[in-house]
Amino acid sequence: MNPKENIHPIEAPAGLRERKKRLAQAAIEEAALRLFQQKGYEQTSIQDVADAVTMSSRTFFRYYASKEEVLSGPIRSTQLDGIRYLQEAAPPASPHAALKSVFGYLAGQYQKQRPGLVLRYRIAGQTPSIASLFLYTLMETEPALCDALWSKFEIGVDRDEVRFLVAVYMAALRVSIEEWLELGEDTDLVDVLHRHMDRLSSMPPR
Amino acid sequence: MNPKENIHPIEAPAGLRERKKRLAQAAIEEAALRLFQQKGYEQTSIQDVADAVTMSSRTFFRYYASKEEVLSGPIRSTQLDGIRYLQEAAPPASPHAALKSVFGYLAGQYQKQRPGLVLRYRIAGQTPSIASLFLYTLMETEPALCDALWSKFEIGVDRDEVRFLVAVYMAALRVSIEEWLELGEDTDLVDVLHRHMDRLSSMPPR
DNA sequence: TTGACTTTTGTCACTCAGTGACATTATATT
DNA sequence: AATATAATGTCACTGAGTGACAAAAGTCAA
Numbered sequence: 001m002n003p004k005e006n007i008h009p010i011e012a013p014a015g016l017r018e019r020k021k022r023l024a025q026a027a028i029e030e031a032a033l034r035l036f037q038q039k040g041y042e043q044t045s046i047q048d049v050a051d052a053v054t055m056s057s058r059t060f061f062r063y064y065a066s067k068e069e070v071l072s073g074p075i076r077s078t079q080l081d082g083i084r085y086l087q088e089a090a091p092p093a094s095p096h097a098a099l100k101s102v103f104g105y106l107a108g109q110y111q112k113q114r115p116g117l118v119l120r121y122r123i124a125g126q127t128p129s130i131a132s133l134f135l136y137t138l139m140e141t142e143p144a145l146c147d148a149l150w151s152k153f154e155i156g157v158d159r160d161e162v163r164f165l166v167a168v169y170m171a172a173l174r175v176s177i178e179e180w181l182e183l184g185e186d187t188d189l190v191d192v193l194h195r196h197m198d199r200l201s202s203m204p205p206r
Numbered sequence: 207m208n209p210k211e212n213i214h215p216i217e218a219p220a221g222l223r224e225r226k227k228r229l230a231q232a233a234i235e236e237a238a239l240r241l242f243q244q245k246g247y248e249q250t251s252i253q254d255v256a257d258a259v260t261m262s263s264r265t266f267f268r269y270y271a272s273k274e275e276v277l278s279g280p281i282r283s284t285q286l287d288g289i290r291y292l293q294e295a296a297p298p299a300s301p302h303a304a305l306k307s308v309f310g311y312l313a314g315q316y317q318k319q320r321p322g323l324v325l326r327y328r329i330a331g332q333t334p335s336i337a338s339l340f341l342y343t344l345m346e347t348e349p350a351l352c353d354a355l356w357s358k359f360e361i362g363v364d365r366d367e368v369r370f371l372v373a374v375y376m377a378a379l380r381v382s383i384e385e386w387l388e389l390g391e392d393t394d395l396v397d398v399l400h401r402h403m404d405r406l407s408s409m410p411p412r
Numbered sequence: 413t414t415g416a417c418t419t420t421t422g423t424c425a426c427t428c429a430g431t432g433a434c435a436t437t438a439t440a441t442t
Numbered sequence: 443a444a445t446a447t448a449a450t451g452t453c454a455c456t457g458a459g460t461g462a463c464a465a466a467a468g469t470c471a472a
Contacts, residue, residue, distance in 0.1 A: 015468075015469075016467095016468060016469085017419070017420080017467090017468055017469080020420090020467095020468090021420085045456085045457060045458085046457075046458070046459090047457080055421080055422090056421070056422050056423075057458090057459095058421080058422065058423075058424095058459095058460090059420080059421055059422075061458085061459065061460080062420080062421080065459090066458080066459075067457095067458070067459095096409075096410050128342065128346075131342060131346075132338045132339055132341065132342035133338055135338065135341040135342055135345060136334065136337060136338035136341055136342075139341060140334075140337075160381075160385055161405065163381050163384075163385070164377070164378065164381050164402045164405060167377040167378075167380065167381045168374055168377050168378075168409075170377065171370070171373040171374050171376065171377040172370065172373075172374075174373065175366075175369055175370050175373045178369075179366055179369070195366075196370045199367065199370060200406075200409045200410050201409065201410040203302075203374075203406045203407065203409045204302050204406050204407040221439075221440075222438095222439065222440085223438090223439055223440075223448070223449080226438095226439090226449085227449085230449095251427085251428060251429085252428080252429070252430090253428085261450080261451090262450070262451050262452075263429090263430095264430095264431090264450075264451065264452080264453095265449080265450055265451075267429085267430065267431080268449080268450080271430090272429080272430075273429070273430095413472105414471105414472090415470105415471095415472090416469105416470090416471090416472105417468105417469080417470085417471105418467100418468080418469075418470100419466105419467085419468075419469090420465105420466080420467070420468085421464105421465080421466070421467085422463105422464085422465075422466090423462105423463090423464085423465095424461105424462090424463090424464105425460105425461090425462090426459105426460080426461085426462105427458105427459085427460085427461105428457105428458090428459090429456105429457090429458085430455105430456085430457090431454105431455080431456085432453105432454090432455085432456105433452100433453090433454090433455105434451105434452085434453090435450105435451085435452080435453105436449100436450080436451075436452095437448105437449080437450070437451090438447100438448085438449070438450085439446105439447080439448075439449085440445100440446080440447070440448090441444100441445080441446075441447095442443105442444090442445085442446100
């Protein structure tokens with residue numbers, strides 16, 4: 001574990017207000033995921049979720065900007081962690097080295113979230129708008145990763161090449177996650193990812 | 207131009223009904239794109255579009271399943287063309303050769319749609335849900351491409367490897383389109399794509 | 413503890429996407 | 443022209459999401 005170990009240091013419980021907010025947020029997520037699983041995502045209305053935690057539906061939207069955000073939230077914040085990881089990483093030997101490191105880190109983070117991800121991707125499999133959102137949530141971090149990577153080298157690398165590189169590694173991560181979720185609980189996402197990343201070495205059979 | 211040149215043979219004008227439907231569809235698309243450009247996508251309601259072509263908003267939804275579909279439609283059908291192209295392609299020398307061929311074909315098809323794509327991607331740039339949809343529209347064809355490719359070889363290739371390969375080429379296409387749209391009108395998408403695909407040969411610097 | 417201040421919540425009214433049902437109109441067929 | 447069939451309009455409805463404002467709860471100082 002190279003750079004910053006604690007990207008999310010555990011904050012002091014702070015005031016009662018803060019604690020209540022966290023509680024409410026957690027309650028919403030729990031209830032929402034449970035209902036999505038039981039009745040299906042589209043068959044679950046915000047009203048259903050709000051009822052389950054006895055709050056008004058208006059309040060739901062003060063915690064989550066949309067119904068979809070309940071599902072994409074953790075993925076999004078993991079991706080943001082990845083950006084920070086790369087920004088704070090020690091000067092890497094090469095772009096490939098840097099990318100292997102970040103994406104390895106990301107795989108490790110996703111690894112920890114398996115149960116939640118299984119659930120989320122099961123819903124994505126049945127709900128195109130959610131599959132669509134997950135793709136976007138992954139790929140929207142590409143520009144920031146490009147910038148971070150670019151700033152490590154400045155010269156000697158082509159900007160468009162960096163963009164492509166990042167996109168390729170992102171494809172590796174995406175495919176790895178899909179595969180890993182289809183396989184049993186005891187498969188290692190980091191391994192799957194490395195298998196794919198290594199393929200890049202022997203890419204074109206010429 | 208290898209396999210089937212006419213994937214969309216021009217049908218006879220058929221009856222009046224058919225002609226009217228085509229007219230209506232075209233009128234909707236024209237009006238919608240114009241309004242999206244003028245007022246912005248989110249600021250344009252279906253009612254606005256329907257009014258512009260003097261039809262009820264209910265009828266709009268008989269032509270397009272959603273507001274978004276007006277934008278993703280052509281991309282989707284281009285992707286479907288790609289699938290057919292690969293299915294009907296002559297037995298390729300290698301997976302890479304097959305993929306270079308399909309994605310080259312796709313680039314050629316997109317090349318022809320430049321004006322429309324400029325507009326569509328401009329909207330996507332301002333509307334996350336549309337960017338999200340475009341990503342999905344590209345990537346949702348991956349499984350079918352994998353199947354088609356797989357059926358050309360059957361043995362000697364790993365299914366997961368095929369999946370990764372297709373994803374990598376899709377990343378190349380995606381990045382190429384983005385770059386190509388940012389550059390001037392006279393740049394060649396097929397060239398941009400080939401530049402990226404060639405990079406795969408010298409991928410990992412070891 | 414009270415009282416003033418700030419944040420959170422609920423209520424209400426609203427816009428807009430999308431859908432099902434049914435009547436109406438236009439095209440197709442013989 | 444008469445009849446069958448397909449397209450359109452109308453209406454009523456669900457559900458996501460938002461702005462405005464009032465009520466309730468948490469915070470902090472005296």
